[in-house]
Amino acid sequence: MISQEQIARFDATKIGWQTDDSARLAAAFEQDGFLLIDNFATDAECASLRDRTDQLIDNFDAEANQVVFSASGQSHAASDYFMESAADISCFLEAGAVDESGRLIKPKARAVNKIGHALHDLDPVFAPFSRQEKFKHLVSALKMHSPLLLQSMVICKQPFIGGEVNSHQDSTFLYTSPESCIGLWLALEPATKDNGCMWAARGGHKASLKHRFHRQGDEMVMTSLSDEALADCTTPLEADTGTLVVLHGRLPHLSHENTSDTSRYAYALHLIDGACDYPADNWLQRPASLPLSGF
Numbered sequence: 008m009i010s011q012e013q014i015a016r017f018d019a020t021k022i023g024w025q026t027d028d029s030a031r032l033a034a035a036f037e038q039d040g041f042l043l044i045d046n047f048a049t050d051a052e053c054a055s056l057r058d059r060t061d062q063l064i065d066n067f068d069a070e071a072n073q074v075v076f077s078a079s080g081q082s083h084a085a086s087d088y089f090m091e092s093a094a095d096i097s098c099f100l101e102a103g104a105v106d107e108s109g110r111l112i113k114p115k116a117r118a119v120n121k122i123g124h125a126l127h128d129l130d131p132v133f134a135p136f137s138r139q140e141k142f143k144h145l146v147s148a149l150k151m152h153s154p155l156l157l158q159s160m161v162i163c164k165q166p167f168i169g170g171e172v173n174s175h176q177d178s179t180f181l182y183t184s185p186e187s188c189i190g191l192w193l194a195l196e197p198a199t200k201d202n203g204c205m206w207a208a209r210g211g212h213k214a215s216l217k218h219r220f221h222r223q224g225d226e227m228v229m230t231s232l233s234d235e236a237l238a239d240c241t242t243p244l245e246a247d248t249g250t251l252v253v254l255h256g257r258l259p260h261l262s263h264e265n266t267s268d269t270s271r272y273a274y275a276l277h278l279i280d281g282a283c284d285y286p287a288d289n290w291l292q293r294p295a296s297l298p299l300s301g302f
């Protein structure tokens with residue numbers, strides 16, 4: 008069993024991108040399947056992304072769009088709202104925020120589970136933030152040669168109601184051939200064991216991809232690719248405001264529900280390598296009017 012103390016933590020303010028630091032990042036990523044990089048974003052940047060999130064929630068018409076986000080990806084998957092969020096900024100509600108008829112039973116400000124999936128292209132605050140050189144340097148250090156910004160989300164984990172995210176591998180949902188997905192998960196406020204920080208199966212990215220979530224006609228299906236069980240997520244990835252957690256596309260990770268009285272906003276940006284094949288049956292398909300782009 009590897010102890011917590013041995014987990015490498017990097018400090019973004021001390022990383023030299025054109026130096027051996029890049030090789031050290033790549034080696035830790037290869038070994039663990041994740042990286043923890045403190046101070047990747049400033050407090051001011053995180054505050055501005057949090058404020059923008061609250062504005063988006065405020066502008067959201069929760070009566071017209073009563074779509075609950077399901078971590079298993081099944082119940083909402085067939086909905087046009089979910090598919091169209093690939094090229095939109097859409098709010099998804101917490102299961103506990105609506106009654107059986109889908110009516111909101113919690114204050115809207117506390118009812119949104121997540122916002123996605125094209126903030127990085129469409130939002131005037133999230134888009135410039137997402138295209139900064141520091142992200143480009145980071146994925147280049149991790150040997151992604153033709154990065155494409157595929158998907159972005161704010162995950163709110165609101166106090167008392169923020170739902171769990173089951174253990175999964177991101178390549179299940181954002182598949183390429185060969186696999187290339189990298190997740191960049193930024194803590195916009197402290198993420199602790201109390202308010203539902205992420206947990207990972209350290210080194211679990213070396214196992215196979217267990218599932219693929221894909222279109223089949225008008226349906227979305229989860230196809231099993233391997234009988235191997237996902238490794239247990241026993242490593243907590245606690246993060247201060249501004250800490251970036253980098254996730255290998257095959258790394259099993261999860262987060263528990265938030266039963267505390269503090270929110271846990273995070274911004275997650277997922278990239279793929281444009282040199283890889285992007286299947287036409289992946290859930291996330293962009294219209295010709297909004298093609299994917301890099302930095």
Ligand SMILES: O=C(O)CCC(=O)C(=O)O
Nearest residue numbers: 162172190192262273275
């Ligand atoms: O923020 C969370 O709790 C889960 C996020 C996640 O699974 C991801 O970004 O891939």
